Amino acid sequence: EAGVAQSPRYKIIEKRQSVAFWCNPISGHATLYWYQQILGQGPKLLIQFQNNGVVDDSQLPKDRFSAERLKGVDSTLKIQPAKLEDSAVYLCASSLDTRHGEQYFGPGTRLTVT
Amino acid sequence: GQQLNQSPQSMFIQEGEDVSMNCTSSSIFNTWLWYKQDPGEGPVLLIALYKAGELTSNGRLTAQFGITRKDSFLNISASIPSDVGIYFCAGRNYGQNFVFGPGTRLSVLP
Numbered sequence: 001e002a003g004v005a006q007s008p009r010y011k012i013i014e015k016r017q018s019v020a021f022w023c024n025p026i027s028g029h030a031t032l033y034w035y036q037q038i039l040g041q042g043p044k045l046l047i048q049f050q051n052n053g054v055v056d057d058s059q060l061p062k063d064r065f066s067a068e069r070l071k072g073v074d075s076t077l078k079i080q081p082a083k084l085e086d087s088a089v090y091l092c093a094s095s096l097d098t099r100h101g102e103q104y105f106g107p108g109t110r111l112t113v114t
Numbered sequence: 115g116q117q118l119n120q121s122p123q124s125m126f127i128q129e130g131e132d133v134s135m136n137c138t139s140s141s142i143f144n145t146w147l148w149y150k151q152d153p154g155e156g157p158v159l160l161i162a163l164y165k166a167g168e169l170t171s172n173g174r175l176t177a178q179f180g181i182t183r184k185d186s187f188l189n190i191s192a193s194i195p196s197d198v199g200i201y202f203c204a205g206r207n208y209g210q211n212f213v214f215g216p217g218t219r220l221s222v223l224p
């Protein structure tokens with residue numbers, strides 16, 4: 001069974017530029033999560049989707065971050081404009097649904113903002 | 115908001131030794147997850163716990179759901195070099211999202 005796929009794996013941009021990350025969850029998983037992991041810390045939830053609907057985006061900085069999962073499968077996370085403090089690893093995870101706790105993570109995208 | 119503490123923050127052990135680490139919460143949880151993260155990779159799920167007092171093993175790894183529902187423990191027996199990495203706990207209560215701890219960094223000396 002294929003795992004969670006993410007691209008790109010690495011991205012370097014200048015502050016005030018925009019960037020987008022892509023995630024393809026495990027087939028059949030209805031719930032998709034985007035996490036931000038700052039160096040030396042645990043993952044922090046940004047947004048959770050159930051199929052194509054947003055379940056929780058309370059920790060998403062909506063002035064600069066946006067995410068969508070239009071067809072309930074793939075998802076994109078965008079940052080516009082980027083700030084230096086956005087430098088982090090952006091992890092995508094998926095689970096069967098919100099009731100089943102076991103989340104499976106992708107390899108992440110390491111973003112460096114200069 | 116909810117916060118998790120993991121102890122120890124880091125540990126250096128000799129190959130072959132047993133390892134113990136724990137995770138504590140200020141809130142009651144109904145699910146605990148333990149993950150391992152290697153450099154440059156995403157966290158990999160090791161063990162999931164769903165019931166207070168539950169003890170679950172995965173090879174040389176054993177995790178327990180604390181009776182108070184505010185803590186969880188992970189033990190690794192007979193450590194080997196590939197056990198090196200950062201171990202994260204994550205917990206949640208009904209209807210809530212998972213909160214992750216800051217991690218325990220494990221180094222294994224040959």
